[in-house]
Every structure is written in C-alpha cells, then in structure tokens.
Amino acid sequence: MTLNIQNIRGQFPVLNQQVNGKPLIYMDNAATTQKPKVVLEALAAYYTHDNSNIHRGAHTLADRATRAYEKTRSLVREFLNASEEEEIIFTKGTTEGINLVASTYGRKFIQKGDEIIISTLEHHSNIVPWQILCEEKGAKLRIIPVNEKGELEMEAFEKLLTEKTKLVAVVHASNALGTVNPVKEIIEKSHKVGAKVLIDGAQSSAHLDIDVQDLDCDFFVMSAHKIYGPTGLGVLYGKRELLEAMPPYQGGGEMIKEVTFEKTTYNEIPFKFEAGTPNIADVIAFQKAIEFVNELGKANIREHEDALLHYAEEKLKGVKGFIPVGTAAKKVSVLSFLIKGMHPFDIGMMLDAVGIAVRTGHHCTQPLMNRFDIEGTVRASFSVYNTKEEVDKLCESISKIAKLKNK
Ligand code: PMP
Numbered sequence: 001m002t003l004n005i006q007n008i009r010g011q012f013p014v015l016n017q018q019v020n021g022k023p024l025i026y027m028d029n030a031a032t033t034q035k036p037k038v039v040l041e042a043l044a045a046y047y048t049h050d051n052s053n054i055h056r057g058a059h060t061l062a063d064r065a066t067r068a069y070e071k072t073r074s075l076v077r078e079f080l081n082a083s084e085e086e087e088i089i090f091t092k093g094t095t096e097g098i099n100l101v102a103s104t105y106g107r108k109f110i111q112k113g114d115e116i117i118i119s120t121l122e123h124h125s126n127i128v129p130w131q132i133l134c135e136e137k138g139a140k141l142r143i144i145p146v147n148e149k150g151e152l153e154m155e156a157f158e159k160l161l162t163e164k165t166k167l168v169a170v171v172h173a174s175n176a177l178g179t180v181n182p183v184k185e186i187i188e189k190s191h192k193v194g195a196k197v198l199i200d201g202a203q204s205s206a207h208l209d210i211d212v213q214d215l216d217c218d219f220f221v222m223s224a225h226k227i228y229g230p231t232g233l234g235v236l237y238g239k240r241e242l243l244e245a246m247p248p249y250q251g252g253g254e255m256i257k258e259v260t261f262e263k264t265t266y267n268e269i270p271f272k273f274e275a276g277t278p279n280i281a282d283v284i285a286f287q288k289a290i291e292f293v294n295e296l297g298k299a300n301i302r303e304h305e306d307a308l309l310h311y312a313e314e315k316l317k318g319v320k321g322f323i324p325v326g327t328a329a330k331k332v333s334v335l336s337f338l339i340k341g342m343h344p345f346d347i348g349m350m351l352d353a354v355g356i357a358v359r360t361g362h363h364c365t366q367p368l369m370n371r372f373d374i375e376g377t378v379r380a381s382f383s384v385y386n387t388k389e390e391v392d393k394l395c396e397s398i399s400k401i402a403k404l405k406n407k
Pocket residue numbers: 030031092093094095096123125126171173174175200202203223364
C-alpha cells in the first residue's frame with residue numbers, strides 16, 4: 001500500500017513550523033520520533049477526564065484509568081506477539097529495561113568467571129549496566145567485533161560462545177549506523193550453549209516486525225518515544241519463567257502482596273516489577289501510538305523509509321568529500337556520514353541553519369566510533385512523515401556544505 005504522506009504529516013502538529021526562517025525538516029528520528037495528534041489528545045484527555053491512581057481505587061475514575069492502562073499492556077503483548085500479558089512490564093525506557101535485567105537476573109544468576117557477550121554496535125545503555133555487573137561479580141565482558149561495513153562478525157561471535165557464556169545482549173538495529181543484526185541466528189546459537197539473550201529493540205521496534213516467540217529471545221526491551229509514543233516510557237518483555245525466578249528491581253507500593261516488619265511477600269508478575277505509581281498517562285497515550293503504527297502497517301512504513309534511504313544514498317554517491325559511515329547490507333532508515341575536512345558538529349549547525357534537524361556526535365556509541373577511528377558522525381534518520389522533497393533538500397544542502405572544503 002502506498003501511504004498518503006501529506007495526510008500523515010497533517011497528523012503531526014510539530015512539523016508545521018519554521019526553524020531559522022525555513023520549514024522544519026525533522027530528520028532526528030533515531031533520537032526520538034514526533035508524536036501524532038492522537039497521542040497528544042490522549043494525554044490531555046486522561047488528565048482532563050480520568051486522572052486517578054490505578055489498580056487500588058474502588059471508584060469509577062480509578063477503574064477507567066486501570067482499564068485503559070491495562071489495555072495498553074494488552075496491545076503491547078500483541079505488538080510483540082508475546083504469549084501472555086504478564087510478560088509485559090512497563091519501564092522508563094530501554095535503559096531502565098536493561099538495568100532491570102542486569103540488576104535482578106544478572107545479580108542472581110551471573111557468577112564469578114561467567115561471561116556476558118555484547119557487540120561493538122551497542123548503545124552505552126547496553127554496555128554500562130553489564131560492565132557494572134561484571135565488576136561486581138567478577139564476570140567478564142566479551143565483545144563481538146564489526147567489519148568495515150558496520151556488520152557483526154558472526155564467525156568471531158561463534159568463537160566467543162562457550163559454556164562460560166551466560167548472557168548475550170545485542171542490539172537489533174544500530175541507532176548509530178542503522179545495521180540490522182541477525183538476531184534470530186544469534187539467539188539460536190546462544191541457546192545452544194545455554195546462554196540467555198536480551199535484544200535491545202529501541203531502534204528496531206518502529207521499523208521491523210517483532211515476534212518475541214518466533215525470535216525466542218529471553219528478554220526484549222524498547223522505548224515508546226522511538227515509535228511515536230511519549231518519552232520516559234518503555235517496555236521490558238521477559239519469558240514468564242525467567243521473570244518469576246528474578247528478584248524484584250525496586251521495593252515499594254504495588255509490587256508487594258503483603259508487608260510486615262518481619263517479612264514481605266511480592267506480587268505476581270508483571271506488578272512485581274512495577275513498584276510505585278507508574279507513568280499512567282503516558283502508558284495510556286502509548287496505546288494511540290501503537291494503533292497509529294498498526295493502522296499504517298509496519299511493512300508500509302518500512303517500505304517508505306527504505307525508499308527514502310536508498311534515494312538519499314544514491315543521490316549522495318557522487319558528492320565529493322561525502323563519506324558514508326556504516327554500509328551494511330541490511331539497514332533501517334539511518335544515514336550516518338562525514339564530510340572530508342569538516343567537523344560533524346559544524347555540519348549539523350549548517351544544516352540547522354536551513355531548518356534541517358539531524359544528530360551529530362557519537363550517538364551514545366563511543367566504542368563503535370573508536371572502532372572506525374572517528375569522534376562521531378552526522379546522522380540523518382528518516383521516519384514515515386519524511387518526504388522525497390525533504391531528502392532532496394538534505395542532499396542539496398550536504399552537497400553545498402561539502403563543496404566548501406572539497407573543490
Ligand atoms: N539502545 C538503542 C539502540 C538506542 O537507540 C537507545 C536510544 N537512543 C537506547 C538504547 C536507550 O533508550 P532510552 O534512552 O529511551 O532509554
């Protein structure tokens with residue numbers, strides 16, 4: 001199906017503005033996507049009509065809020081094709097999901113001498129929690145290398161896998177380069193040595209179909225704000241038997257069954273991991289973001305974004321001084337690049353001056369930047385509301401900037 005992009009753009013009020021005297025061209029979608037009206041309206045509607053604490057209230061508003069909150073859990077279950085709603089835990093985001101697994105599963109099950117495998121492509125949030133755990137436990141972090149294109153070296157991965165490997169945590173799609181990793185193969189191979197696998201889906205969940213049962217991953221984490229939902233909200237999927245075996249993450253209200261000063265018993269999953277008053281409004285509004293994606297269809301969104309990416313890559317091929325960073329065969333809509341003789345930050349400022357919003361820097365992937373011996377890149381990342389005309393503007397501007405130093 002061909003999407004009606006102008007109609008879609010009309011659903012995003014933020015896009016309708018000028019920046020530095022030029023129409024905004026928002027191409028920082030890998031940092032966060034914009035929010036459609038339905039999400040904004042759902043937030044206002046909740047606070048206007050239904051604001052109430054959930055699960056405990058005996059009154060009508062509390063009941064409405066609880067049902068709406070739990071409806072999102074049910075939609076997320078479908079979105080990820082998890083088998084049970086109890087396997088869906090709301091978090092603050094991908095970062096908290098990974099920290100939760102490291103602090104609970106990791107603290108209980110990782111021992112001295114064990115090994116955890118991550119990859120060179122990881123975001124800092126899928127590196128640092130494991131470093132902290134390894135330091136605490138005397139475990140070892142092993143790293144899958146990447147090739148010149150920014151793809152994982154799978155043979156090296158297989159060599160790293162041993163009976164010492166207890167956990168493999170890898171990103172599904174790289175936020176810095178766009179590389180899509182062969183996660184199904186990684187999961188299968190890891191399971192053969194008895195390791196559990198966590199997939200960082202922060203960047204993949206807006207673009208790729210996710211089926212946690214088919215993948216057979218043990219944990220999957222994502223952030224709502226990368227798929228048109230609110231910031232500060234995410235999801236941790238975990239297999240029931242693992243979540244049940246894990247100790248709680250935080251103590252407080254909601255996560256308990258009974259508290260006495262002598263002993264506390266914990267609530268069932270998912271509530272065991274949702275201590276305190278949760279982010280009710282954002283969870284409820286997230287429903288609308290999921291429905292927005294479902295209605296457009298992920299395959300259609302992907303087709304549009306892939307077309308924009310290929311169009312941009314083709315247009316920029318001949319530009320003198322243009323250096324693409326990350327040329328994997330399988331990518332989501334990320335165009336990372338450098339211009340010979342120029343600092344990424346300066347390129348970002350020049351693009352902003354003509355209304356184009358991109359990201360510059362290390363993209364929270366410093367070890368990956370070190371691998372390519374660079375400080376950072378400029379990253380344009382496309383979403384469903386970007387147009388071919390916007391890509392034309394981007395490419396035109398890049399060509400002009402490149403000419404300044406590459407005659
Ligand atoms: N992993 C990846 C691949 C990401 O792109 C991001 C966000 N840039 C994160 C993890 C962290 O997500 P959040 O900041 O929403 O917790």
